[in-house]
Amino acid sequence: MTSKMLEGIRVIDMTEVWAGPMGNSLLADLGADVIKIESFPRQSSITRTSRGVALDGDGPPWERNSLHHMANRNKRNLTLNIRSDEGAEALRKLISIADVLVDGYSAGTLQRIGFGWDDVHELNPNLVMLSMPGWGVTGPYQGYVTLGSGLDSTSGHAMLRGYPGQPVEEIPSILHTDATGALGVVQAVLAGLFQREKNDNGMFIDMSQTEAFVWQMPGATAEYDLNGRVPPRLGNADPHVVPHGCYRAGGGEASEASPESSEPSWVVIAARNDAQWHGIATASGNPEWADIEHPWSTVVGRLRARADIDAGLAAYAATGTAEEISDAISTAGGIAAPVKHAVSFLSDPQFAERGWLQSVEHAYMGLQLMPGFLWSISPDEASVEIPCGLLGERNHEILEEIGYTDKEISELEDSGVIGNVYPT
Amino acid sequence: MSSRQQSTVSQPDLTMDGLVQPFEGIRVIEIGGSIAAAGASKILSDFGADVIKIEPPDGGEARRLPPFPGDVPHLDRGGYHLALDTGKRSIVLEIDMPSGVQLLLDLARGSDVVIIHLPPKQARMVLAVLDRFGDDGPSTVTMTPHGLEGPYADHEEDDISIFARTNRMLRHSYTGEEPLRYAPYVPTLQWASTATSATMAAIWGRRHDGIRRSIEVVATEALSGNVDSWYIPWAFTGSNQVRSLGNQVAYSEGYFPCSDGYLFLSVTVPQFLKRLCEAIGFPELAEDPRIHDPLQQEEHYGEFRDAVNTYLSVRTRYEAFHELQSKGVLCAPLIDVSEAMTDPQAVARQTYVEVEQNAGVGVTTIAGPPFRIRGQSENPWQIKPAPLFGEHTAELLTEIGYSSEEQLALFRAGVTS
Numbered sequence: 001m002t003s004k005m006l007e008g009i010r011v012i013d014m015t016e017v018w019a020g021p022m023g024n025s026l027l028a029d030l031g032a033d034v035i036k037i038e039s040f041p042r043q044s045s046i047t048r049t050s051r052g053v054a055l056d057g058d059g060p061p062w063e064r065n066s067l068h069h070m071a072n073r074n075k076r077n078l079t080l081n082i083r084s085d086e087g088a089e090a091l092r093k094l095i096s097i098a099d100v101l102v103d104g105y106s107a108g109t110l111q112r113i114g115f116g117w118d119d120v121h122e123l124n125p126n127l128v129m130l131s132m133p134g135w136g137v138t139g140p141y142q143g144y145v146t147l148g149s150g151l152d153s154t155s156g157h158a159m160l161r162g163y164p165g166q167p168v169e170e171i172p173s174i175l176h177t178d179a180t181g182a183l184g185v186v187q188a189v190l191a192g193l194f195q196r197e198k199n200d201n202g203m204f205i206d207m208s209q210t211e212a213f214v215w216q217m218p219g220a221t222a223e224y225d226l227n228g229r230v231p232p233r234l235g236n237a238d239p240h241v242v243p244h245g246c247y248r249a250g251g252g253e254a255s256e257a258s259p260e261s262s263e264p265s266w267v268v269i270a271a272r273n274d275a276q277w278h279g280i281a282t283a284s285g286n287p288e289w290a291d292i293e294h295p296w297s298t299v300v301g302r303l304r305a306r307a308d309i310d311a312g313l314a315a316y317a318a319t320g321t322a323e324e325i326s327d328a329i330s331t332a333g334g335i336a337a338p339v340k341h342a343v344s345f346l347s348d349p350q351f352a353e354r355g356w357l358q359s360v361e362h363a364y365m366g367l368q369l370m371p372g373f374l375w376s377i378s379p380d381e382a383s384v385e386i387p388c389g390l391l392g393e394r395n396h397e398i399l400e401e402i403g404y405t406d407k408e409i410s411e412l413e414d415s416g417v418i419g420n421v422y423p424t
Numbered sequence: 425m426s427s428r429q430q431s432t433v434s435q436p437d438l439t440m441d442g443l444v445q446p447f448e449g450i451r452v453i454e455i456g457g458s459i460a461a462a463g464a465s466k467i468l469s470d471f472g473a474d475v476i477k478i479e480p481p482d483g484g485e486a487r488r489l490p491p492f493p494g495d496v497p498h499l500d501r502g503g504y505h506l507a508l509d510t511g512k513r514s515i516v517l518e519i520d521m522p523s524g525v526q527l528l529l530d531l532a533r534g535s536d537v538v539i540i541h542l543p544p545k546q547a548r549m550v551l552a553v554l555d556r557f558g559d560d561g562p563s564t565v566t567m568t569p570h571g572l573e574g575p576y577a578d579h580e581e582d583d584i585s586i587f588a589r590t591n592r593m594l595r596h597s598y599t600g601e602e603p604l605r606y607a608p609y610v611p612t613l614q615w616a617s618t619a620t621s622a623t624m625a626a627i628w629g630r631r632h633d634g635i636r637r638s639i640e641v642v643a644t645e646a647l648s649g650n651v652d653s654w655y656i657p658w659a660f661t662g663s664n665q666v667r668s669l670g671n672q673v674a675y676s677e678g679y680f681p682c683s684d685g686y687l688f689l690s691v692t693v694p695q696f697l698k699r700l701c702e703a704i705g706f707p708e709l710a711e712d713p714r715i716h717d718p719l720q721q722e723e724h725y726g727e728f729r730d731a732v733n734t735y736l737s738v739r740t741r742y743e744a745f746h747e748l749q750s751k752g753v754l755c756a757p758l759i760d761v762s763e764a765m766t767d768p769q770a771v772a773r774q775t776y777v778e779v780e781q782n783a784g785v786g787v788t789t790i791a792g793p794p795f796r797i798r799g800q801s802e803n804p805w806q807i808k809p810a811p812l813f814g815e816h817t818a819e820l821l822t823e824i825g826y827s828s829e830e831q832l833a834l835f836r837a838g839v840t841s
Contacts, residue, residue, distance in 0.1 A: 004633060005637070007632075018651045018652070067657065071651045135769050136773055141749075146754055146755075150754060153679075153688040156764035157610070158679075160606075160761070161604065161606060162604065171679060172598065174592075176652060179651055183620070187467060187617075187795070190628055191447070195804065199444060203797055203799035204799055205797050208773065210770075215613070215794055216614060217607055218506075218609075218790065219490075221790060222504070222506065222790075224762045226492070226503055226788065235602075235604060236602065236605055266603050268585050335581060335585050337588040339594050339603045340590070340591050340593075341658075343658065345648060349576070353575060368660070370656065372649055375621075375622040375640065376639065377622075377638075379637070
């Protein structure tokens with residue numbers, strides 16, 4: 001947030017769950033002033049209320065929920081019952097001085113309570129409003145509800161994942177579109193701000209989180225478009241690259257990650273070209289694999305020996321831990337990586353050298369090492385100025401900025417329009 | 425020296441039919457020839473930036489990655505290139521020699537930002553050269569797997585090894601089974617999208633405070649730092665739940681059989697579960713502790729599943745999808761890529777668009793706009809064909825003031841192609 005690139009841009013964050021909140025945190029990391037408006041007194045965000053993801057400890061459970069901490073740094077928090085007249089009036093005042101409003105609700109929700117595009121455009125003709133439903137604002141799925149995992153199904157991505165031949169029921173569900181949607185927020189907002197300078201007028205941006213993602217699968221789209229083939233599930237294999245796989249490492253268990261489990265550790269190994277293969281051959285103690293006389297020394301020779309090479313590398317991978325195998329191969333010029341558990345972030349020498357993890361002090365979580373930023377910027381490096389905000393933490397500060405007196409703020413508290421503790 | 429005023433590259437007319445595009449008047453240089461670099465500048469190009477793609481003499485990864493029409497390799501016809509290089513200008517340049525470096529400098533002069541994806545040693549060379557412009561030079565966005573410095577800086581990586589380092593691959597599997605990647609190049613293009621975001625911010629910042637910035641977008645950080653990495657739940661709870669518990673364990677999310685395929689259902693929180701039970705005609709299940717109590721759910725998962733299957737077995741994916749969505753249930757049909765391109769929502773919104781390509785490919789169908797700016801007659805997003813290999817080499821050399829004799833000399837010396 002000490003990054004200044006978006007300094008002076010005021011953003012109202014009315015999003016929940018992950019894609020929207022993370023996108024708004026990224027805008028804040030870049031220097032925008034992001035005001036997060038949370039529903040009150042109704043607890044609506046599943047990331048504050050879901051079970052099993054909060055550490056035991058002091059303070060209300062909604063302040064300790066890890067799913068919420070994943071996507072809400074560097075924002076100023078305001079609670080507001082926007083369905084009350086007083087809450088709606090406060091929101092109108094905020095909108096009138098904002099540059100950007102990010103709406104994370106299903107298509108039509110804000111419109112029904114008087115904050116549709118026509119309404120906010122009249123309040124503030126320069127406002128950039130971004131709505132980001134899973135399938136977009138228009139079309140037959142308008143108003144449909146989903147999480148990122150549902151979008152993975154309708155984008156075609158889910159059918160590309162998994163092991164060849166595996167039952168569909170066993171495809172793991174993932175939330176990748178939350179990560180793509182978060183970046184989509186940054187891009188859509190910046191495109192809108194640039195466009196505002198050209199047209200001297202605010203605008204509405206319709207971002208389907210599906211559409212913010214599907215451009216990341218150009219190969220699969222082209223396979224069907226150019227050749228009429230629906231790409232099969234490949235597992236970890238690549239039809240043109242051998243080796244390209246994931247192997248069970250030795251050294252037994254991912255002991256740091258999971259001391260009580262019998263979880264094995266895994267290592268990824270790949271070679272796109274002969275030089276990288278040379279590195280793998282050398283590291284594995286089989287330099288002859290890369291001799292010109294050896295059939296595996298060539299791209300085509302390796303393609304023809306896929307099963308034998310996989311067996312050879314499986315045997316090698318079992319001789320060390322995932323880290324030992326991958327370090328040996330990487331150092332020798334091949335491609336390899338341990339399949340990491342989150343705990344490995346703490347022991348990663350490269351992360352340590354770059355100081356990537358951030359020490360963050362939170363009122364209820366204490367001192368935590370949190371993931372770092374998606375980019376490093378010189379001269380104005382990003383930083384965590386505000387840890388994951390507490391409910392209504394900045395109510396007074398923000399309402400004062402838009403002209404409310406202490407007395408008026410107290411009245412809003414008394415009438416339950418704002419607050420910092422959910423009623424039981 | 426005020427090199428920004430020395431620009432001699434002309435600004436191409438990016439307005440078509442009076443359409444004003446957000447990044448019109450902004451020039452971006454892309455160096456590297458990789459999927460990551462191509463992906464990083466694509467959205468800027470489609471929204472109006474003049475993106476100059478400096479390509480290596482072998483065409484690089486972006487032009488060499490299959491698929492190709494009819495499986496016949498061709499530098500101008502790869503599916504990734506055709507989708508990711510839309511609207512860019514291509515110049516083929518050997519930057520590993522002083523003559524190439526000088527050309528790079530002449531192209532970069534007056535540009536807003538240079539996106540670099542090269543091995544760290546080469547990247548440091550390019551950055552040092554660009555530093556000659558001082559504060560007047562373009563901002564830079566440097567993409568590396570691990571960063572320009574540090575113990576892993578020189579490690580070679582690819583799409584799957586980067587992914588493995590970010591915790592997602594382990595989670596994308598079940599206990600005891602081999603961890604899995606996502607679809608090919610999805611992680612790489614997520615990294616690219618991170619660079620796109622940083623690039624836009626750098627351009628905005630420069631236009632408003634005049635500060636030239638040097639930004640690094642490191643693949644492992646871009647992926648590990650985004651919202652779906654699951655580091656924080658582990659850090660907060662110390663959970664030993666290393667992997668996903670799987671769809672067999674109630675009640676997270678999963679794929680359930682319909683009469684013609686599968687429907688994805690999400691019942692991650694009690695209110696979602698309640699809506700589903702009511703919608704499929706078993707409202708009593710939502711009140712039954714065997715179904716909603718986390719401690720009993722797993723044991724009674726079969727009963728829940730039977731109820732869902734009874735409902736779905738006589739409905740198609742789309743029948744169930746529309747009916748359940750009308751009752752607020754989180755669900756989605758499981759469809760493949762070909763079905764995704766003809767899905768009613770995709771058709772209604774033109775999620776995929778056709779573009780007349782160069783190189784004898786004809787019309788290709790690729791992903792449409794990632795977002796739509798309304799409030800003017802049409803979205804200021806415009807897809808143009810991907811350039812032929814070196815299509816704009818002569819045009820760009822002429823723009824930066826090289827005579828035809830000089831251009832011949834550069835070609836003859838192997839600097840340009």
